[in-house]
Amino acid sequence: MKRITTQLFCLISLFSIFSPVADAADPLLHNIYGVDLLEEGKIEQGIEQLEQAYRLYSADQTLKKNLATAYALMGQKLLNKKSYPEAASQFEKSIELFPDDPQYHLLRGISFTLAKNVLPAQYELQQARKLGGDSAESLYFLGRLHYDAGETDKALEFWEKATAMAPSDTFLSGLMEKMRREQAVEARMERGHSSRFIVSYDTEEVKTDIALAALDVLEQVYNGVGTDLSCFPEARVPVILYTKRDYREVTRSPGWSGGLYDGKIRLPIGGIVEITSDLRGTLRHEYTHAVIREITKGNCPVWLNEGIAELQGRLEFNTPLRELEKAVKTGEFIPLKRLEAGFAALGTSEVHLAYEQSYALANFMVATYGWHRMRTILSNLGEGLPIDKAIAGGLDDLGLNLEGVFDEWKAYMIREFGEKRG
Incomplete structure (x- = not known):
């Protein structure tokens, strides 16, 4: 739907036929x-x-x-x-x-x-x-309310009606295609919930005790992530636990993807027999995306979004920064502009560097400038500011902007990993 929130109705003419008069009280x-x-x-x-x-x-x-x-x-x-x-x-x-x-x-x-x-x-x-x-807009947003609540069947009912009213709308037709893929998989899933999360899972490959254990982990990370970011979402967050095959079919995500958040936390965990520290890190990572979306209203560059999510996830499961160490020594960092929109177009080795670089930069910002300033930056993004202005506003007392932060971070990385070659 062509930016539904900004193209909803034609405003009536603002002009009247009256002529100006001299009386200021007229x-x-x-x-x-x-x-x-x-x-x-x-x-x-x-x-x-x-x-x-x-x-x-x-x-x-x-x-x-x-x-x-x-x-x-x-x-x-x-x-x-x-x-x-x-x-x-x-x-x-x-x-x-x-x-x-x-x-x-x-x-x-x-x-x-x-x-x-x-x-x-x-x-x-x-x-x-x-x-x-009925209008396509009202039906779409009613469906969205149900979708956000995990009521996929009801959402689909509204969206089918909306599509029938606007058959040429490419947004709605794409949405329906995605929903049908979801429905084909999720219709056979079991559901459970906790106070803050709703979980759906494939009982053929995801045991009930694993699904419930994942909910328990999410309840724990709710407080930890919320404390760092000063945000505790009230609405329940849907969580979908897929087989690896179904995850690829539904999300159409790159082969390197181990989870995603698109309004729902989606994870390919079919066949696992215990909650590992790696999985705990992934759950914490994906939930962090939900909190960042809540704060920024979706206005967050991917490098910062992924960087903070990695920062949280690595509290549970940390790995060496091998690709970043190579980049520091060669000076071949990925420009932040390339990482603003997403990582999907990157090759496998570049993806690893993108995540490591985003993590290291977010970690540097929090360690150097403090969580309170990071929270201000995210709030600024939530007010609709672009990233350069959001950072300049959040670090105003330090006189730093995005370019200055990136330069300080690169200098720190060189000190950590050694001077670049050549």
């Missing part, structure tokens, strides 16, 4: 000025003028509609910045003016969905359906 003058400000992208100032116009003449429907639309524009801006609770508050103001407009309920429901505030999200999305009928 609501029509405030209205025209407010509309001009909105057109210039000055939404906050535009709202101030439109609020003044509406206070002076609340009976006029054009002034009322312009103000409601301005609140929606501000909500849309906040959605784009991933400030979901604040966006919901703006859409609520639009609803107060026009309680029967389904679009405002839809947008508020989307904001709550993305904020993982389930009950208000369900209410607003159902209100949108009640007032305006």
